[in-house]
Amino acid sequence: MTDHSLVIDKEHEEAADDRTMFGFWVYLMTDLLMFAVLFAVYAVLRNNTAGGPSGRDLFSPELALAGTLILLVSSFTVGVAMIAARNGLKNQALTWFGITFLLGLAFLGVEAYEFYEFIHEGHTWRTSAFLSAFFVLVGTHGVHIITGLIWLGTTLVYIVKRGLNKPIVRKLALLSLFWHFLDIVWIFIFTVVYLMAFV
Amino acid sequence: MSTHNHHTKQHSENHGTVMNYVVGLLLSLTFTIIPYLLVVNKSLRGDVLLMTILGFAVLQMFIQIFYFLHLGRGPKPLYNIVFFFGTAGLIVVVVGASLFIMNNLYRNMAPDEVIRKVSQKEGISQVGGKPTGACTGNKDNYLITIIGGVARPIYVNARRCDTITFLNKDKTKREITFGTKYDQTSYGGEDKVILDDDRPETITLNQEGYFSFYDVLDPSLSGQFYVE
Numbered sequence: 001m002t003d004h005s006l007v008i009d010k011e012h013e014e015a016a017d018d019r020t021m022f023g024f025w026v027y028l029m030t031d032l033l034m035f036a037v038l039f040a041v042y043a044v045l046r047n048n049t050a051g052g053p054s055g056r057d058l059f060s061p062e063l064a065l066a067g068t069l070i071l072l073v074s075s076f077t078v079g080v081a082m083i084a085a086r087n088g089l090k091n092q093a094l095t096w097f098g099i100t101f102l103l104g105l106a107f108l109g110v111e112a113y114e115f116y117e118f119i120h121e122g123h124t125w126r127t128s129a130f131l132s133a134f135f136v137l138v139g140t141h142g143v144h145i146i147t148g149l150i151w152l153g154t155t156l157v158y159i160v161k162r163g164l165n166k167p168i169v170r171k172l173a174l175l176s177l178f179w180h181f182l183d184i185v186w187i188f189i190f191t192v193v194y195l196m197a198f199v
Numbered sequence: 200m201s202t203h204n205h206h207t208k209q210h211s212e213n214h215g216t217v218m219n220y221v222v223g224l225l226l227s228l229t230f231t232i233i234p235y236l237l238v239v240n241k242s243l244r245g246d247v248l249l250m251t252i253l254g255f256a257v258l259q260m261f262i263q264i265f266y267f268l269h270l271g272r273g274p275k276p277l278y279n280i281v282f283f284f285g286t287a288g289l290i291v292v293v294v295g296a297s298l299f300i301m302n303n304l305y306r307n308m309a310p311d312e313v314i315r316k317v318s319q320k321e322g323i324s325q326v327g328g329k330p331t332g333a334c335t336g337n338k339d340n341y342l343i344t345i346i347g348g349v350a351r352p353i354y355v356n357a358r359r360c361d362t363i364t365f366l367n368k369d370k371t372k373r374e375i376t377f378g379t380k381y382d383q384t385s386y387g388g389e390d391k392v393i394l395d396d397d398r399p400e401t402i403t404l405n406q407e408g409y410f411s412f413y414d415v416l417d418p419s420l421s422g423q424f425y426v427e
Contacts, residue, residue, distance in 0.1 A: 025279050029286040036290040040297035051383075056393075065235050072231065076224040079267055080217055180267045184260055190231070191256035195238045199249050 017170060024174045028181050031144075035185050038140060039192060042133040046196075050128040055197025058118060064194035067110040068186065074103035075183035082176045090164050097156055097172075100179070104149045111142050134193065141189060144182050151175055215269045223266025230259040241396070315387055319403055334360035334405050341424075345369060345394070348420050355424040357404055363424060364401045367394035374415040386410055 046055065081096030115135070118124070125135040152175060159168060234252040237243055243251060264270045270280055306317055317323075318331035325331055339361045343350050346368045355363060367373050372395040378384035387405045394400060404426045413421035 022278060022282075025282060029282055032286055033289060033293070036293045040294045043294060043298055044301040061235065061239055065231070068231055069228070072224065072227050075227075075263070075267055076220050079215065079220040079223075083215070083217060083220075177268065180263060183267075184263050187231070187256055187259050187263070191234065191252055195234055195252050196249065198238045199245070199252070 013166075017173075020170060021173070021177075024177060028177065031181070032185070035137075035140070038133075038137040039188065042137045042193065045129040045133040048129040050130075052128040052131065053123055054130065055134070055193070058123060059194050059197050060114075061194060061198065063110060063114055064190055067107055068190045070103050070107045070110065071183050071186050074100050074107065075180050077103065078176045078179045082172060085164060085169050085172050088164055090159065093164065093172075094156065094159060097152060097159075101149060101152050101156065104145060104152070104179075108142065108145055108149070111138065111145075115139075138189060138193065141182065141185055144185075148175070148179055148182060151178075215266070219266050219269075223262060226262045226266070227259055230255050230262065315405060316389060319387060319405055334403050338362075340364060340401075342366060342399075343422065345373060345420065348417060350420060350422040353422045355422075356427075357424060358427045359404060359407055361404050361426075362401050363404065364399045365392055365394055366399040367397070372416065373420070375412050376415050377410055377412050379411055379421075380413060380418045386412075391415070 077096050078100045081093050081100060084092035084096055115138075118131075123131060125132045155168065155171060155175060162168075234255040237248060237251060264283075270283065305313065314331055315333065318333040323331055323333055338358065341352075341355045341357055341361065341363045343352065343355065343363060344366045345351075348369065357363070365373075365375055373393070375392040375394065376383055376390060377386040387402065389402055392400045392402060404424075407426045409423070409425050411421060411423045
């Protein structure tokens with residue numbers, strides 16, 4: 001009898017998990033639509049440099065590749081961290097999530113360095129429609145990364161203080177989904193913004 | 200006990216194993232580095248290169264969705280897939296239609312210079328009964344070779360619808376633009392002719408008059424041409 005109710009409880013819980021996941025998935029898809037609009041704007045305006053520098057003049061392919069590789073590896077480490085968290089391995093999970101956090105910071109550093117260089121040389125979002133679209137698209141992705149890092153940072157503090165419990169694992173699952181999503185969006189920024197500037 | 204085992208097994212299949220992530224990471228790295236090398240080494244050109252790198256991006260998206268997001272694994276998340284493909288459809292419409300509409304706008308409502316450039320590229324001699332000034336058949340070709348920072352010949356005397364080909368023999372990148380350093384203009388809708396390797400670039404002389412050109416990156420490199 002107890003066994004039976006346990007199974008039912010578990011099924012209830014999994015159904016709740018599924019609903020949460022689906023809700024978050026719907027949010028991600030709407031977020032993706034917002035990125036699609038920004039991509040459309042960028043694609044339309046990418047050649048409107050108004051006599052200013054073009055992507056070919058500004059972008060450094062090496063720097064863009066470095067950022068991409070960092071984010072890719074972080075998408076891997078967040079997956080491994082999630083497996084550890086699901087298996088209740090607190091220290092392993094903390095280590096892998098910690099690595100993810102540092103990689104996220106490194107990625108943000110690369111992006112901030114690039115923005116700083118452009119602005120320092122006088123190429124701001126006011127220079128041309130191309131640069132406005134560039135800063136908005138890449139900047140929006142950067143704001144998502146900052147949000148993810150704050151979310152990850154606070155969750156890590158929570159785990160250290162209270163340990164890995166069911167609700168926190170569920171939150172971590174959403175966080176890892178969010179992180180993978182940002183990686184996929186970045187692949188398209190890498191291709192459409194950085195690589196296509198050199199075609 | 201056996202049901203419990205069965206349960207955890209199914210669970211880990213839905214969420215992926217470390218091996219899944221390793222395979223996903225390796226494939227993603229490969230599909231990042233290949234297009235990067237294609238672009239940097241200029242192994243392919245133009246539209247072929249464009250389609251190839253976009254293809255790699257889409258391929259990588261599917262790899263990450265399968266190996267990192269585990270979409271389509273296990274029996275449950277069917278509605279997630281439905282929602283995903285619905286969104287993908289909307290994205291194609293938003294991005295594709297924006298490009299289509301804005302491109303049409305650009306062609307049909309653009310200033311004369313742009314119309315001249317687009318119609319020259321596609322050999323359209325008139326739009327709405329008005330001549331575009333595009334040359335449909337080319338005549339003589341003049342070659343201007345850049346060696347040691349000097350353009351030879353430094354002056355070309357040509358007729359309308361002749362062509363000029365620029366060839367850069369130096370190792371440095373050149374950005375040929377028209378007018379002078381103090382009064383930069385465009386010629387026939389063409390702002391710049393970029394010469395960053397041995398590839399020659401040709402312009403059609405569809406605008407009459409006396410013109411000069413120079414290198415933005417090294418303004419001491421300059422020359423003139425006259426179109427009758």
